[in-house]
Amino acid sequence: MMTALLVARGLSRRHPRQDQWLLENVSLRLAAGECVAVAGATGAGKTLLLRALALLDPIETGEIFFLGRPAGAADVPAYRRAVTYLHQRPCLMAETVEAALRRPWGLTIHRQRPFPREEALALLGRLGRGETFLDQRGANLSGGEMQITALLRALLLSPRVLLLDEPTAALDPQTTATVESLLRNWRAEVPEERAILWVSHDAAQAERVADRLVHMDNGSIQEI
Amino acid sequence: MPQDYIALSPLQLGLAVLLVLISGAVSLLLQLGMERRLLVAAVRTVVQLLLIGFVLNWIFAPDQPWYVVILMIAVMTLIAGGAAVRRTERRYRGIWLDSLIAMWASSWIVGAAGLFGIIGVQQGDHAWYHPQYSIPLLGMILGNTLNGIALGLDRFGEEVTAKRDQIETLLALGATRWEAAREPIQNAVRTGMIPTINTMMVVGLVSLPGMMTGQILAGMAPGQAVRYQIVIMFIIAAGTALGTVGVVIFGYFHLFNARHQFLADRVWKKDE
Secondary structure, eight states: OOOEEEEEEEEEEEOSSSSOEEEEEEEEEEETTOEEEEEOOTTSSHHHHHHHHTTOSOOSEEEEEETTEETTSSOHHHHHHHEEEEOSSOOOOSSBHHHHHHGGGGSTTTTTSOOOHHHHHHHHHHTTOOGGGGGOBGGGOOHHHHHHHHHHHHHHTOOSEEEEESTTTTSOHHHHHHHHHHHHHHHHHSTTTOEEEEEOSOHHHHHHHOSEEEEEETTEEEEO | OOOOSOOOOHHHHHHHHHHHHHHHHHHHHTTOSOHHHHHHHHHHHHHHHHHHHHHHHHHTSTTOOHHHHHHHHHHHHHHHHHHHHHTOSEEOTTHHHHHHHHHHHHHHHHHHIIIIIIIOOOSGGGOTTSHHHHHHHHHHHHHHHHHHHHHHHHHHHHHHHHTHHHHHHHHHTTOOHHHHHHHHHHHHHHHHHHHHHHHHHHBTTTBOOHHHHHHHHTTOOHHHHHHHHHHHHHHHHHHHHHHHHHHHHHHHHHHBOTTSOBOGGGOEETTO
């Protein structure tokens, strides 16, 4: 069995104003090299699970371990550099695609490394986009192009675990296939170091991309 | 003390009411529908100012002990702290205390610096507790700081709500809470400072400040009145800056915790 990259035990989160559990006693194990798909109806808590794993929301109970150590105990930004959450509705935060890709490199946690422009171009090439795409204005991008840009931005930061929230929801079938293969290759490049947790509404996609399927219902995991 | 100004009689006040009636007539004539609000505002002006006149007359009575002045400015500070929050659209738990502390700390620190450090009140006729200095000075600082705090808080609430996606994307990409909140904080502080900076830009060109006009009307040499005004403007700017920055930072600490999480569900819209 591969080493566990990310382990969650008994995660629970209450609704801030109602007597209702948003996440209830969720446990999950993500091994190195693995891609686990999370399925479930709208409102089942899939996004909240990813957000909890990224430490974006406070949780009432439960523990998260990254490489055997409590997640973010010392340094939350460093944990999020390793375990990166990709929003369903990406926010580019810049005028052009290139500026959007460069934006995280101005943050303290990434500043010591140079922006890998060549790598960005190579990844863009695999997504069927040329160098001119970098000059595209954010306001002119389609929903799908924004998703591609956000995914690219996350990949360039070389995370260990990707928490993907419907990353291909706005893409056409052809680009979806390209993104799926891109992510399969990304994981296969260094399988002992990388893993993906993939929220998808599309049962066929979950079947295609994942080694394992997890089903969520009413804030808890039904089967593993 | 010789009187260097013309004392106003009730009849003269009555004449001023005619001016309000002119505004009311214009509203009626053009069907602006403002005459009711204008009437209420005019009545409030008269009642509030007459009341404060009585209070000030009492406070300005000779040999009033120092704590009366302290009590008076404490009440003024409390009212200002509350009024600032009432002007905001988005609220969070702790906002009232934040506003009060920011208002209190900024106006009293800057007021004390102005009174003791610059104007140089001493014992005797010019003691700090002589209401002639502390009450008008604090009043001016509070009035402007109230604007700064209200605008800053309101903008901060709007910014973090409107830019929630951006804040969370930055956090998810490894930003610290400070890096994620920096833009909303900067915009909020800038907004809070705009009225003060605008006033400083045009003072003397477009507007003659009320205090300076008042001092000249009361017989002070214009040169001296101008010096007082400059000192007051800078004191006001410092108070507004301190209060606005303070309250926005307090809000930041309430909405961004030490785990670098943005607690968006703690913000609600007024009347919700």
